[in-house]
Amino acid sequence: MSHDAPAHGSHDNYLTHKRGLWSWLYTLDHKRIGLLYLFTILSAFLVGGIAALMVRTELWKPGKVFLDPDGFNQAFTYHGSIMVFMVILPLIPSALGNLILPMQVGAKDVAFPKLNLLSYYVFLFGVILAVATLFTSGIDTGWTFYAPYSIRTSTATIMVVTGAFFMGFAAILTALNFITTVHKLRAPGLTFGRLPLFVWCIYATNIIQMLATPVIALTLMLLVFERLMGIGIFDAKLGGDPVLFQHFFWFYSHPAVYIMILPAMGIINEVIPVFSRKNVFSYWGMAGAVFGIAVVSFIVWGHHMFVSGQSETANFVFSLLTMFVAVPTGIKIFNWVATMYQGSIRLTTPMLYAMAFIFVFLVGGLTGVFLATVSINVHLTDTYFVVAHFHYTMVGGAIMAFMAGLHYWFPKFSGRMYAEFPAKISWFLIFLGFNVTFFPQFILGMQGMPRRYYSYPERFTNLNQISTVGSYLIALGFVLALFYLIYGLLWGKKAPDNPWGAETLEWKTSSPPPHENFIREPVVTHGPYEYQI
């Protein structure tokens, strides 16, 4: 890509180290693997995004707009499962994690480079398997695959579920690799107390991935057995228990929510100190809160099931435990804002996204308390209130943070700068569009509009139309981002090694970095956010 010499002389960087398609497909370089992930995931994001626009367009008015009910059900199923399994889950840990984490710990590469490449291909295989069903009978179960519907429906459940199984397997391998890397390959002087908080967050995420993902893998396989061989595990007609599926499913999928959000918090932890020129407020409070969230995440799955038919005692316990998620989450939000206090704030695009993250994630978090309250949950669950809530946390959280990270590290991995002005316009469109799309959905849910509805009573029309207009604004913002990022990648002005004046190790090497990250092994002598001003 870049044929010119980087700023300080060396001609060789990881992009030019070897050439040709094969050197990319068979690369063992974590940065190149990171870019492979990024490309694959963003392609999936495009497909999932188109599905989202189809859903919103169909909901423009009650009754048929352009899809029949089966088409609509497939559109929201593909939107949900692509965005969850192929985009948000791997986006930050696998793509940005691969690009940045080994450099942040001062390593030449991850601990097991070949395993790293294998995880990518296992992931890719899962993606292809699942997306290929678009050309068969499709799938209409919703991303949650609830039994017994998923056992009875005539669509391609098995292929999609197997795809998700492979993606989960890839996540476990990546987690194993990163955990080993963090333990074994830190640069001299890089104690745990000096680790960038992004590393702490990815590390906590990896632990969740390793412990929780096997459960979903087993659950999905049980579903396949039941469909193929009629073994009665979940379908009551065969003597199974449909609520059991939900327990298994959420035992993984609730921790998975934190697999999505912890890495996002990690990015915000990097961006806010750098652009406030100030040490992070309460380093150990931040790291501790991450582990607090990770631990609690395993014992709150039942809050998805307050009206599922589980016992009142279970509802009591899960509601109580879920309340405790609010505390460490609150600590993190307060710490970020306190970091800005008495800083010297630069309003660059990553910082704008970080602030949008705080704004949006705060709304998501507060509405989370509504849903954790068992009686409030009864009315709101399975309505658009929940849809709005998890988009405020997942999209507002993970995607806003990803965009912050993408812009923040763009100069590092591409060696070029993106253009600030279109980036800010795009940020504005995405942030505005996001709120226009999802805020009305809170009100729809309060009024009682259930989710996954192809059609709806007349009285919900206005709010649905506002929401649909918002979704087009988001799309416009992302299309703009696609253009200026590609432009920046090819023709952007050369990036200096450390354009933001950051102190973490990835900025102590050239942009783009050489094949093995550092010419000389870095030695760490101070914390990650002690800026020399």
Added chain:
Amino acid sequence: METAFAQMLPPVASDVAGNWDTLFLFLVGVSVVFFVIVVGSMLWFLIKYREKEPGQKVGNIVHNDKLEFLWITIPTILVMIIFAWGWIVYKRMVDAPESAYDIKVIGKQWLWQFQYDNGKTTIGELIVPEKIPVRLIMTSDDVIHSFFLPDFRIKNDVVPGMYTKVWFQANEQGEHTIFCAEYCGNAHSKMMGTVKVVSLSEWETFQKGKGAPKERPASLVEWGQQLYTDKGCFACHSVDGVKGIGPSFKGIWGKQEEMSDGSHILVDENYVRESIEYPGTTKDKLVKGFPPVMPTFKGLIAEEELNALIAFIKNLKE
């Protein structure tokens, strides 16, 4: 402000809905306070500490024990209050009085069926008395559904192979929409129904089995049209020729329809009756291009009603 928020919520139609709304508004209030504090200070810091020149002086505060203690304990106490309050309201929502009148509910793709003690069954319309606690004992015939009554603030999944319960006490006479809130396939969004809250005297009449709760239209076709809605036929069969889960009724009467095995059957009184009571599960009785998913209505539709439905379908002949 309180009324503006209250207008965003559905009408308060049950005993417990008011308690629910109060707690909800409390949560909205707490959230607004926190939102203003966090976003307000963020914007204030942004303006006050915006970089004016590179390398300007910054503070060096890395922690503050008092502040951190406060923002751990205050939220903890608040969420515990919210939890406890939430639980108290929840107990009111789930603990039905001993005296509650039981009605059985069966959810199936894609209709609601209600069974009363007097042996009556209604489809799509639940008839309940005002000011008397009613308990619904629910199960599903196929996949998971969820019985959702926004005006009463109640919801519970309806699960095959087990019984789940909800109860409510309706405040006054009126009609309220029932939604299915758990995704159940093609016509999920059409799996709606109505709760009709009637006066005590109407309820007693209904209990004794005398008189229909609904006025019967004068003509057979109009009655059929009413049944088409009440029994839930509309969820799958359109009357404007649009292909649904089942064949459209428009113009079907008197046609030689092609079945799944390639044979042809004349759509007449006997075929319509048979299709309602014993919906086609075999290929020679199932119209080509449609899945065998219709539930049986045997015993749920009286002879007079069948005649009315047939008259209605006949009237849609092209």
